[in-house]
Amino acid sequence: MQKVVFNVFIIYIIALLLTSCSSVKPYERVYVNDPEMQMTIDSGKKFSTYVYSIREGATPAGTNKSSGGCGCN
Template identity: 40%
Template sequence: MTNQKIAAAVGILCILATACQPVKEYQKSKLNDSEMSLGNRKVEKTELSFQAYREGASGANAGKSGGGCGCN
């Protein structure tokens, strides 16, 4: 099962790598839309905090990985 997952992940990576097209700055109007941002948006800040407190997992661009308590 693990090998299948790794193979699927490698396959997706290969497809994405070959799918890359050169995009010039003037062609990035859609990519630069604020809702296309690859990070978390400001309005999500407190949602990510409560999820980090109420769940065992955190990190990887989804909430802080340390500091503060908020554990009540």
């Protein structure tokens, strides 16, 4: 029992050491604050439309973005 607890403890410590937080430098904040990276109310719908346009090779009615079916715009 003690060996199992010890192994779990070691795995937990290793997982803690492998995870990290990264700090963002002031000049890199412009990329984080990009409007395309912000979640909006309809961002899920936009992504769904994008995936649909790639799969079907056509865009649904009422959208202005079109792609060739390969994922390129």
